Amino acid sequence: MSITDTTPDTAADHPVLPMASAINQALDIAMGLDPKVFLLGEDIAEPSGGVYKVTMGLSTKYGTDRVRKTAISETAIIGAAVGSAIAGYRPVAEIMMMDFLAVCLDQVTNHAGKIRYMSGGQTPVPMVIRTSAGAGRGFGAQHSELLEAWMIHTPGIKVAFPSTPADAKGLLLTAIFDDDPVLFIEQMMMYWDVKRYGGPVPPGDVRIPFGVADVKREGTDVTLVSYGRQVHDCLATATKLAEEGISCEVVDLRTLVPCDEAAVFASVHKTKRAVIVHEAVQRCGFGAELSSRIHEELFSELAAPVQRVGGANTPVPYASNLESDFLPQVHDIEAAVRRTLG
Amino acid sequence: MSERPDAPDRDTLLAMFEIQSRIKLCDERFRSLLTSGQIQLIYYSPRGQECISAGWGVHLRPDDYVVTIYRGLHDHLAKGVPLRELWAEFLGRATGTCKGKGGPMHITHPASGLMVTTGIVGSGIPIANGFGLAAQLDGTDQVTVVNFGDGASNIGAFHEGLNMAAVWKLPVVFVCQNNLYGEHTPMKMSTGVDFISERAAAYGMPGVTVNGNDPVATWHVMGEAIARARAGEGPTLVEARTYRFYGHLMGDAMEYMDKDERKAAMAADPVVLYRQWLLEHGHATEDQLGEIEETVTAAIDDAVEFAMNSPFPDEAELYTDVYAEAPQ
Numbered sequence: 307m308s309i310t311d312t313t314p315d316t317a318a319d320h321p322v323l324p325m326a327s328a329i330n331q332a333l334d335i336a337m338g339l340d341p342k343v344f345l346l347g348e349d350i351a352e353p354s355g356g357v358y359k360v361t362m363g364l365s366t367k368y369g370t371d372r373v374r375k376t377a378i379s380e381t382a383i384i385g386a387a388v389g390s391a392i393a394g395y396r397p398v399a400e401i402m403m404m405d406f407l408a409v410c411l412d413q414v415t416n417h418a419g420k421i422r423y424m425s426g427g428q429t430p431v432p433m434v435i436r437t438s439a440g441a442g443r444g445f446g447a448q449h450s451e452l453l454e455a456w457m458i459h460t461p462g463i464k465v466a467f468p469s470t471p472a473d474a475k476g477l478l479l480t481a482i483f484d485d486d487p488v489l490f491i492e493q494m495m496m497y498w499d500v501k502r503y504g505g506p507v508p509p510g511d512v513r514i515p516f517g518v519a520d521v522k523r524e525g526t527d528v529t530l531v532s533y534g535r536q537v538h539d540c541l542a543t544a545t546k547l548a549e550e551g552i553s554c555e556v557v558d559l560r561t562l563v564p565c566d567e568a569a570v571f572a573s574v575h576k577t578k579r580a581v582i583v584h585e586a587v588q589r590c591g592f593g594a595e596l597s598s599r600i601h602e603e604l605f606s607e608l609a610a611p612v613q614r615v616g617g618a619n620t621p622v623p624y625a626s627n628l629e630s631d632f633l634p635q636v637h638d639i640e641a642a643v644r645r646t647l648g
Numbered sequence: 649m650s651e652r653p654d655a656p657d658r659d660t661l662l663a664m665f666e667i668q669s670r671i672k673l674c675d676e677r678f679r680s681l682l683t684s685g686q687i688q689l690i691y692y693s694p695r696g697q698e699c700i701s702a703g704w705g706v707h708l709r710p711d712d713y714v715v716t717i718y719r720g721l722h723d724h725l726a727k728g729v730p731l732r733e734l735w736a737e738f739l740g741r742a743t744g745t746c747k748g749k750g751g752p753m754h755i756t757h758p759a760s761g762l763m764v765t766t767g768i769v770g771s772g773i774p775i776a777n778g779f780g781l782a783a784q785l786d787g788t789d790q791v792t793v794v795n796f797g798d799g800a801s802n803i804g805a806f807h808e809g810l811n812m813a814a815v816w817k818l819p820v821v822f823v824c825q826n827n828l829y830g831e832h833t834p835m836k837m838s839t840g841v842d843f844i845s846e847r848a849a850a851y852g853m854p855g856v857t858v859n860g861n862d863p864v865a866t867w868h869v870m871g872e873a874i875a876r877a878r879a880g881e882g883p884t885l886v887e888a889r890t891y892r893f894y895g896h897l898m899g900d901a902m903e904y905m906d907k908d909e910r911k912a913a914m915a916a917d918p919v920v921l922y923r924q925w926l927l928e929h930g931h932a933t934e935d936q937l938g939e940i941e942e943t944v945t946a947a948i949d950d951a952v953e954f955a956m957n958s959p960f961p962d963e964a965e966l967y968t969d970v971y972a973e974a975p976q
Contacts, residue, residue: 382774382808389778392763416768425756426747427969461970485972
């Protein structure tokens with residue numbers, strides 16, 4: 307099995323797919339490789355194949371023992387994943403919307419996250435929680451939230467947050483065969499929008515290691531650090547500012563636990579300026595932690611205080627204009643870059 | 649107690665007595681060491697509930713799974729967690745079951761099949777389903793017994809967990825050790841049914857209430873539920889009625905408990921009554937039972953000494969076992 311760091315350059319000849327298809331491929335490959343991999347979650351089996359069709363075809367191929375449709379019982383879903391993981395399986399549990407993590411947080415944090423430690427390493431919990439998330443679809447406050455900071459704050463859980471179809475596939479394969487619980491966050495805006503978020507996906511079992519950031523664009527004046535869908539907004543900002551001669555480097559973290567701090571520090575060491583961008587509400591978001599780490603390590607080198615761009619400190623509103631205002635936009639990132647330039 | 653024609657064979661009766669004695673004598677030692685200030689720890693006494701764990705303990709194989717809660721000492725012992733490692737873990741020592749990192753509320757010993765001890769009421773129930781699901785997918789006949797209190801039947805995890813187990817016909821036995829109190833609140837003030845087993849009907853699974861202080865009756869009920877699970881016939885909810893002699897946790901003033909009720913329960917100590925019954929009906933001689941108790945006492949002496957003389961974990965252990973990878 308190869309572990310390859312895929313980059314857009316080497317992937318130019320691969321078929322362009324939407325992120326949902328790339329995730330489906332990863333699940334298919336993992337189930338084909340290892341009979342201990344199974345899926346459980348609401349509506350994931352045929353004929354629906356998941357509310358976003360991400361698991362389409364898998365129950366037909368692998369049977370309903372291994373692609374298990376469950377009751378609407380998030381606590382029971384995660385509990386079953388925890389127990390079966392300790393017993394030697396590699397369950398991939400789907401929590402339909404990230405907001406629903408609130409329903410099963412005890413199982414996620416007190417059990418999946420702590421059991422390896424509490425048992426002195428005797429009982430690892432190799433499981434994945436796939437969850438769709440994010441605003442932009444007019445789903446309102448309870449179906450749109452990004453809560454990665456909860457999980458980052460919980461020792462014992464790893465967090466992956468892909469921005470491209472190739473990364474989604476490669477990181478998910480790594481997540482499934484990792485021996486720790488992994489929260490795998492999929493922004494639903496990217497599932498099927500090939501035009502904006504599609505990308506080349508290498509065939510086969512190509513895994514992307516955790517804790518390795520991807521420098522999406524090199525630059526010299528300011529570092530934009532992001533993950534997930536907002537990486538695309540950072541790239542758009544960089545393109546726009548390049549017209550004025552402002553050179554932005556864009557670093558995609560890809561996984562938040564573990565976090566490739568070294569890549570961030572190396573970039574900021576070069577540019578002396580940093581803007582951290584994420585969709586989750588700004589207050590106590592991952593940007594706060596990362597900003598603090600940059601200041602701790604590079605304070606004397608910084609040409610300006612690190613800037614953060616996050617979602618508004620509000621629930622996600624329904625009305626389309628308000629939802630747009632909630633989300634970090636290219637103009638917000640652009641303004642933050644200008645603040646670092648003084 | 650009268651003679652019981654339905655009693656199991658003598659070996660089983662004595663095996664149950666041995667488990668009960670381990671629990672009773674361990675508990676007495678813990679309380680004595682705590683009261684005298686020789687050890688300090690959060691302690692949830694299982695005293696009074698011995699017959700329940702012994703009742704399932706003698707039916708289970710080493711490869712069966714058990715999940716339990718913070719009041720779990722009796723369950724740990726019934727599943728065969730070794731005394732030395734158990735005591736060392738309670739005392740937070742490097743030689744404990746979990747290297748001293750879990751403590752009494754998180755005893756884990758997979759070699760004995762004691763898979764999870766949780767400190768969160770009701771939360772072991774959905775996890776037990778995962779063990780049951782693994783056995784079902786593997787095609788083995790392993791059974792999972794998950795223990796919890798009457799209080800746990802009022803939390804959401806109970807509802808989700810029992811429903812899923814019934815839908816998937818999982819080989820899990822749900823053992824509600826109903827000691828009539830959820831922390832400091834009597835069951836009648838927190839629970840809308842008189843018997844927890846009535847709730848099984850809501851999930852389409854059998855529910856049975858047994859006198860958990862009657863070792864023979866408990867042995868029968870546990871045996872039937874475990875056999876059902878082992879045969880692939882699905883889960884059972886067993887409510888074993890009992891009483892908690894020493895309140896919620898050590899040091900509890902127990903002012904919320906009825907004094908006469910507690911006095912009566914302790915006068916009918918199920919371990920003492922069972923011992924008398926074994927003697928009165930010729931199932932064992934005083935010498936036999938005395939020898940069991942002496943052997944257990946010696947093993948506890950050894951375990952306490954082992955634990956007391958064991959080192960605390962190395963400071964580097966703080967950072968290990970958080971993730972699979974070594975700390976950076």
